[in-house]
Amino acid sequence: MLSFLRIPGAVASAGQLRILAAKTASNVTTNRSESTKSPAAEHFDIIIGGGGLVGTTLAAALAKNTTLADKRVLLLEGAPEFKGFDPAGPYQNRVSAINSNSIELFKSIDxxxxxxxARYKPVKQMQVWESNTEALIQFQHNNFASDVACMIENDLILDAVYARVREAPNVEILNKARIQSVCLPKDTNAAISELQLQDGRSFSCDLLIGADGANSVVRKEMNVDVFSLNYDRMGLVATLDLGEDACDNSVAWQRFLPNGPVALLPLTDRLSSLVWSTTNEQAKMLQSLPADEFVDALNEAFCRQYPRVELADKAVQALNSLFGNNSSQHQVQYPPRVIGVQDKSRATFPLGFLHASSYVCSGAALVGDAAHRVHPLAGQGVNLGFSDVRYLVESLAAGAYAGFKLGDKQHLIKYERKCLTKNVPIMLGVHGLHTLYSTQFSPVVLLRSLGLQLTQNLPPIKNMFMRGAMGQ
Structure with missing residues (x-):
């Protein structure tokens, strides 16, 4: 017995039934597909890929800026949730020499x-000296009126900026979030940037900021040229106990040894932080030494008389005589004696140089180590990153006020120009110092010793270098 589907005004034929059945099946399939389709990627105005000191400070600075306070910001942090900082706990080996510009940034974000x-240690004076000659230079403000820098533990900085980020209503933090892939407007002809995390979650944004370190995924997707060098050197850090001769311990000491610079940086009246740059082999050996032998090796590094380059020594003496300075005015002062190294505080890290040819493209920008990486001998690495933060927030705020889109390259270029003007001279200077002090070739020793002593004898040049070190 045939059954017929009633269509208004007519009786359906067999052919019409087949067509209608096909359409019905198609609609069912479509509806089922729509019900199982994943939801659209969540959209933010700004996504910061990478936390750390620079990325987290950037999130706090964006939240604090009145022009940008209505922008939704997502901070992607690859590490687990930050556990906080205990100011009563032992001092940590990850410490930064923060200059005055960075301090002003911290003040601006409360x-x-x-x-x-909590705790920090002002640096009132710096002494840098050669191991192959008598050349030295000392930095301090007149009558020690201002600090040269402040030594602050990295986790304390993170604790301070996280406190500001967590109270910001427009910032969300996602931990254990590592970027797997990125699609920028140049790849899709879209107006937004898209990214996918390693766990499969997807997000989109008007501006993606790469704060994800020297191996930045964001930078790779921007397809910018990168100049990088592996110095084939390692830095060794440790927290050190000092003898009773430390006094107020407010001097940063740095000596250029044949294998690289060794620096002793004050933490308290009885503690200092070590940054020793040397060959890979020596770094591994120093890390494995028993504590007492390590302490002996460190004290020897600061006090040992290395082979002298006679020609360079005579040239330094002649230069001092030319400026009417006697030898007592340029006598090396030695750092306090190290009597111990704190347990498990010794660690090593590779040294190198990196600079991206461009910091921006449509829909993306780079900050910190994703854009540049320098040798730690001048303590400028993280300060350059904080300088990026300041310039980027200023540029984004000015652009937003003028009606530009956050990811507009023509406006982001203004951020890049400010950064390059500041960063490139500092980076080239630090790289040049590393190159000069990586050889014992006598003519080079002569030139670098004369340069060091000339800077010591000419206050205008010396003040220029000091302002650079302070970020001014």
């Missing part, structure tokens, strides 16, 4: 008072 209430 993070400096958090640091002040």
């Amino acid at each position: 993070a400096w008072s958090h640091i002040e209430a």
Whole structure:
């Protein structure tokens, strides 16, 4: 017995039934597909790929800026949730020499008072000297009126900026979030940037900021040229106990040894932080030494008389005589004696140089180590990153106020120009110092010793170098 589907005004034929059945099946399939399709990627105005010191400070600075306070910001942090900082706990080996410009940035986001209430150590003076000649230079403000820098533990900085980020209503933090892939407007002809995490979650944004370190995924997707060098050197850090001769321990000491510079940086009246740059082999050997032998090797590094380059020594003496300075004015002062190294504080890390040819493209920008990486001998690495933060927030705020889109390259270029003007001279200078002090070739020793002593004898040049070190 045939059954017929009633269509208004007519009786359906067999052919019409088949067509209608096919359409019905198609609609069912479509509806089922739509019900199982994953939801659209969540959209933010700004996504910061990578936390750390620079990325987290950037999130806090964006939240604090009145022009950008209505922008939704997502901070992607690859590490687990930050556990906080205990100011009563032992000192950590990850420490930064923060200059005055970076301190001003912390003050502008209300993070400096958090640091002040915990612990930090002002550096009143710096002494840098040669191991192959008598050349030396000393930096300090007149009558020690201002600090040259402040030594602050990295986790304390993170604790201070996280406190500001967590109270910001427009910032979300996602931990254990590592970027797997990125699609920028140049690849899709879209107006937004898209990314997928390693766990499969997807997000989109108007501006993606790469703060994901020297191996930045964001930078790779931007397809910019990168100049990088592996110095084939390692840095060794440790927290050191000092003898009773440390006094107020407010001097940063750095000596250029045949294999690289060794620096002793004050933490308290009885503690200092070590940064020793040397060959890979020596770094591994120093890390494995028993504590007492390591302490002996370190004290010897600061006090040992290395083979002298006679020609360079005579040239330095002649230069001092030319400026009417006697030898007592240029006598090396030695750092306090190290009597111990704190347990498990010794660690090593590779040294190198990196600079991206461009910091921006449509829909993306780079900050910190994703854009540049330098040798730690001048303590400028993280300060350059904080300088990036300041310039980027200023540029984004000015662009937003003028009606530009956050990812507009023509406006992001203004951020890049400010950064390059500041970063390139510092980076080239630090790289040049590393190159000069990586050889014992006598003519080079002569030139670098004369340069060091000339800077010591000419206050205008010396003040220029000091302002550079302070970020001014």
